[in-house]
Amino acid sequence: MSQQKFSDPLTHEASILLLxxxxxxxxxxxxxQNGFQATINPGGTIFHPLALAHLLEWALNENKQLRSxxxxxxxxxxxxxxxxxxxTEQELQLKLKQxxxxxxxxxxxxxxxxxxxxxxxxxxLLEDQQIVANCHKFPADKFSKENTSVEEMCQVWKALIGQxxxxxxxIKLIFTVSPVRHSKDGLHENNLSKARLFLLVEQLTAISNCxxxxxxxxxxxxxxxxxFFKEDGIHPNAKATAYVWDFFKRNHLEPATQLVLKxxxxxQLAMKHRIMYPESKSAAIYRKxxxxxxxxxxxxxxxxxxIQL
Numbered sequence: 001m002s003q004q005k006f007s008d009p010l011t012h013e014a015s016i017l018l019l020x021x022x023x024x025x026x027x028x029x030x031x032x033q034n035g036f037q038a039t040i041n042p043g044g045t046i047f048h049p050l051a052l053a054h055l056l057e058w059a060l061n062e063n064k065q066l067r068s069x070x071x072x073x074x075x076x077x078x079x080x081x082x083x084x085x086x087x088t089e090q091e092l093q094l095k096l097k098q099x100x101x102x103x104x105x106x107x108x109x110x111x112x113x114x115x116x117x118x119x120x121x122x123x124x125l126l127e128d129q130q131i132v133a134n135c136h137k138f139p140a141d142k143f144s145k146e147n148t149s150v151e152e153m154c155q156v157w158k159a160l161i162g163q164x165x166x167x168x169x170x171i172k173l174i175f176t177v178s179p180v181r182h183s184k185d186g187l188h189e190n191n192l193s194k195a196r197l198f199l200l201v202e203q204l205t206a207i208s209n210c211x212x213x214x215x216x217x218x219x220x221x222x223x224x225x226x227x228f229f230k231e232d233g234i235h236p237n238a239k240a241t242a243y244v245w246d247f248f249k250r251n252h253l254e255p256a257t258q259l260v261l262k263x264x265x266x267x268q269l270a271m272k273h274r275i276m277y278p279e280s281k282s283a284a285i286y287r288k289x290x291x292x293x294x295x296x297x298x299x300x301x302x303x304x305x306x307i308q309l
Contacts, residue, residue, distance in 0.1 A: 006211050009254040017106040021047045021118030021178040030245040034261055035304045039106050042099055044081025047118030049153045051133035053160050054079055059103035060163050068092055071136055078132040108167055114174040119182045120196040122148050150199045157204055173210045175201045179219035181234050218244050267297055
């Protein structure tokens with residue numbers, strides 16, 4: 001799949017909703033730390049395209065409901081990650097109401113929706129034959145496992161993209177495939193899964209204002225080195241994420257925005273500078289210069305003030 005240029009480079013005026021696998025969390029954190037307005041996985045990480053589609057359909061349609069389940073003294077939803085939980089069913093329903101409102105607002109107002117698909121292997125709850133977003137550590141005999149067809153995923157997502165664009169005609173969708181290998185399924189099975197996701201994305205990016213970002217290829221084909229992975233050998237580490245972010249900056253940000261981030265990187269580097277003789281006159285001069293540098297930058301770019309240096 002060839003590299004696509006987005007129709008318009010991103011600027012700090014962009015508002016980005018990131019959904020999907022844990023790679024959405026990683027790249028989303030880079031957006032936030034670089035002054036962008038980004039909302040990251042408000043329903044937690046969700047790996048399967050149909051589970052993710054179900055969440056978006058629920059946000060867009062008040063007649064749809066999410067399924068709840070009690071595990072010991074914790075209430076959860078089959079349609080969300082375990083990060084959304086409550087101690088009573090009433091509290092969970094209140095959280096779901098707030099989540100729906102937040103997602104609807106993001107879909108309505110965001111300039112970009114970035115979706116990362118993780119796997120096409122699905123777990124269906126036997127009692128209703130519906131895909132779950134998370135098994136929540138329930139026994140395996142409550143579920144059946146399947147590798148969902150490209151045709152089924154494509155049909156659902158094409159209809160969903162139509163709904164999203166009806167609500168927000170100008171939104172741009174960026175699809176990517178998670179570089180994380182789902183080794184617990186087996187390496188061959190993981191490859192079959194990723195292949196279906198690539199075929200799905202190929203069809204979705206034929207739709208106007210839908211684009212592909214090659215996160216999988218950058219990590220697994222260009223880096224090709226376990227020094228770019230965490231100790232489990234599966235998840236990309238901070239160095240790999242930085243590489244992917246640098247690629248995104250160079251290829252998909254407006255040149256003026258790239259210059260802002262260059263100044264931001266220089267300021268962060270200056271903040272980390274270790275002063276050898278803090279009581280000296282030169283140290284005092286350096287601190288004053290750094291203070292002025294910070295204030296000048298934050299006056300020009302106030303969205304960076306909330307970021308912890």
